[in-house]
Amino acid sequence: xxxxxxxxxxxxxxxxxxxxxxxxxxxxxxxxxxxxxxxxxxxxxxxxxxxxxxxxxxxxxxxxxxxxxxxxxxxxxxxxxxxxxxxxxxxxxxxxxxxxxxxxxxxxxxxxxxxxxxxxxxxxxxxxxxxxxxxxxxxxxxxxxxxxxxxxxxxxxxxxxxxxxxxxxxxxxxxxxxxxxxxxxxxxxxxxxxxxxxxxxxxxxxxxxxxxxxxxxxxxxxxxxxxxxxxxxxxxxxxxxxxxxxxxxxxxxxxxxxxxxxxxxxxxxxxxxxxxxxxxxxxxxxxxxxxxxxxxxxxxxxxxxxxxxxxxxxxxxxxxxxxxxxxxxxxxxxxxxxxxxxxxxxxxxxxxxxxxxxxxxxxxxxxxxx
Numbered sequence: 001x002x003x004x005x006x007x008x009x010x011x012x013x014x015x016x017x018x019x020x021x022x023x024x025x026x027x028x029x030x031x032x033x034x035x036x037x038x039x040x041x042x043x044x045x046x047x048x049x050x051x052x053x054x055x056x057x058x059x060x061x062x063x064x065x066x067x068x069x070x071x072x073x074x075x076x077x078x079x080x081x082x083x084x085x086x087x088x089x090x091x092x093x094x095x096x097x098x099x100x101x102x103x104x105x106x107x108x109x110x111x112x113x114x115x116x117x118x119x120x121x122x123x124x125x126x127x128x129x130x131x132x133x134x135x136x137x138x139x140x141x142x143x144x145x146x147x148x149x150x151x152x153x154x155x156x157x158x159x160x161x162x163x164x165x166x167x168x169x170x171x172x173x174x175x176x177x178x179x180x181x182x183x184x185x186x187x188x189x190x191x192x193x194x195x196x197x198x199x200x201x202x203x204x205x206x207x208x209x210x211x212x213x214x215x216x217x218x219x220x221x222x223x224x225x226x227x228x229x230x231x232x233x234x235x236x237x238x239x240x241x242x243x244x245x246x247x248x249x250x251x252x253x254x255x256x257x258x259x260x261x262x263x264x265x266x267x268x269x270x271x272x273x274x275x276x277x278x279x280x281x282x283x284x285x286x287x288x289x290x291x292x293x294x295x296x297x298x299x300x301x302x303x304x305x306x307x308x309x310x311x312x313x314x315x316x317x318x319x320x321x322x323x324x325x326x327x328x329x330x331x332x333x334x335x336x337x338x339x340x341x342x343x344x345x346x347x348x349x350x351x352x353x354x355x356x357x358x359x360x361x362x363x364x365x366x367x368x369x370x
Contacts, residue, residue: 124232124285132164134214137234140279147171147275149207153238157245158354171271175201179267180366181258181333182208182244182348183324193295194323198240199271205358208243209274210236211295213288226290233288235278241361244351256324256346257369259334266308273302291318296326308332345369 126137136151152169156162182196198208213226214234225231236243244255262270277298287293296317304311309330316322316329325339335342346369356364 124287126232126282126285129217131215131217131219134212134234134236136166137278137282140275142275145172145174147173149237153236153242155242155246157242169207171207173268173271175203176268176271177202177264179260179262179270181260181327182255183258183327184253184255185322185324186253186320194320195295195299195327196243197274197299199267206240206362208238208240209278210238210243211298212236223290226288229287231288233281233286233293235274235281237278239358241358244365254343255348256343257348257365258324258327258346260332261334262308262332266306269306270302273306294318296323303330
């Protein structure tokens with residue numbers, strides 16, 4: 001197809017033979033020279049490269065068209081009837097572009113690119129009616145020495161005393177002694193993080209950071225919605241007992257405790273990076289993505305920026321069920337052995353001992369893998 005166009009263009013530059021002049025007869029009159037009939041030249045079909053190029057253009061255009069249509073139907077802050085109207089208008093516009101282009105995909109690709117640009121430049125919104133567990137994006141007030149977390153999550157998961165609760169907690173980063181990673185390797189994409197980042201303190205119970213998809217009230221997590229920018233990103237900061245206690249209802253998926261080798265200074269740097277980004281989300285919301293903006297991928301980026309790990313493409317950061325294996329491969333976990341041995345040794349057996357206070361509860365958890 002592409003080569004055929006080139007041939008026709010080049011063919012137009014070749015000088016055509018001039019028609020023969022009429023020859024006069026004996027009486028001086030002009031004789032009409034018979035028209036020479038040229039033999040028919042069969043039309044040359046496009047070569048293999050041209051056909052493949054044309055096919056590739058159409059595949060790109062059609063995949064982009066389907067993606068753009070689904071994107072329109074997932075536009076944030078649009079009512080359902082508005083999405084239907086926009087989707088119908090998009091379908092008519094692309095059909096008209098197909099007719100106008102006489103079967104060529106270029107106009108269709110231009111319209112698809114315009115829709116994709118509009119979709120991916122739409123800003124995330126921090127103002128919605130959020131689910132109870134995501135009601136607060138913890139506000140952080142930093143001073144020279146401390147971080148005050150307004151909206152520190154402190155839910156109770158005791159079956160006899162379940163209660164949502166938010167409080168305020170002041171953290172002195174100088175008291176951070178290390179960081180541990182709790183991993184629940186889901187076998188499918190989930191709103192909850194695969195990795196819970198928990199900082200141990202010399203004076204007080206650990207403080208945990210959970211990087212999640214922020215859901216609205218009554219909204220169920222759907223990975224397709226997450227891909228099409230329906231879920232915002234949230235850093236929830238709270239008690240370790242709260243986050244791990246919630247997992248007591250989901251222990252069909254094991255939870256593992258991976259103690260890190262990071263020094264106190266490195267742990268503090270990671271805490272500062274996470275809290276700074278959490279504070280930034282209050283001022284400028286971002287979308288969650290289950291593949292490249294999830295808890296694992298975000299942790300990888302922070303570790304790389306701090307010079308603690310090399311950031312390189314790894315499918316385990318985007319595919320659920322392998323976060324513990326990925327962490328182990330970085331060499332930052334205080335464990336010698338393969339992933340099978342780690343999962344056998346570092347599995348948490350019990351979390352539902354509710355009568356313990358936060359500090360004693362965290363010590364009980366760590367005692368199970370030491």
